[in-house]
Amino acid sequence: MLPPLKPIRSETDYQAALASLGAFFDRNPDAAPQAEADYFEVLAALVESYEEAHYPVAPPTPIEAIKFRMEQMGLEVKDMDGIIGKPNRVYEVLNGTRPLSLAMIRRLHEKLGISADTLIQVV
Template sequence: MDIRPLRTEEDYKAALAAVSALVDADPAPGTPEGDRLEILSLLVERYEDSHFPLASPDPVEAIKFRMEQQGLKASDMKPYIGNTNRVYEVLNGKRALSLSMIRRLHAGLHIPAEVLIGAI
């Protein structure tokens, strides 16, 4: 098995092609092809993490996205944020999230805390 670190874009593209072919072949875990797929996937993931980092989403946009996903209205956010005025202030970016709001949003709506903490 000739696997080496991905150092260039050409290495990355070659690894992507190999991963694609292996995914199409659907090798069983624990087989040489399955092991190759697993290792190449880890190398591709590491390369992408270092060369194409994703910025954390804006906390308010994450809240709005979850509201849209769950069909929630501003009035539904009162248990997590506070009175209606406070909800609108947060959603319009005029008020920062407090630690207690972050805890309630994380526990109740399962928004990752690390996304919400960006608001502090």
């Protein structure tokens, strides 16, 4: 029998919820009865809400976002020609010695799908 769901109001509640979720996922969640799967789906939403309020994640800097997307796509500095510019320009941007221009931001957004909001933020 599953305990009743309740709001996560403290770190103790949060840790208990994480332990319950961990135990659920250690078993085969796909084989769980629908009522149990529903219970843990709601519990996961409660955990997510608590984490958003108590452990907010700052958005990446523009440079972090570019490096991450390059890594995801398997791109190298030479592949950024036509998006940021020649290799020396790319290195300047990635090292933070040259700011992104509006044209670079547009191309990074269009060609790599990086959010324009991320690229234009003040660091």
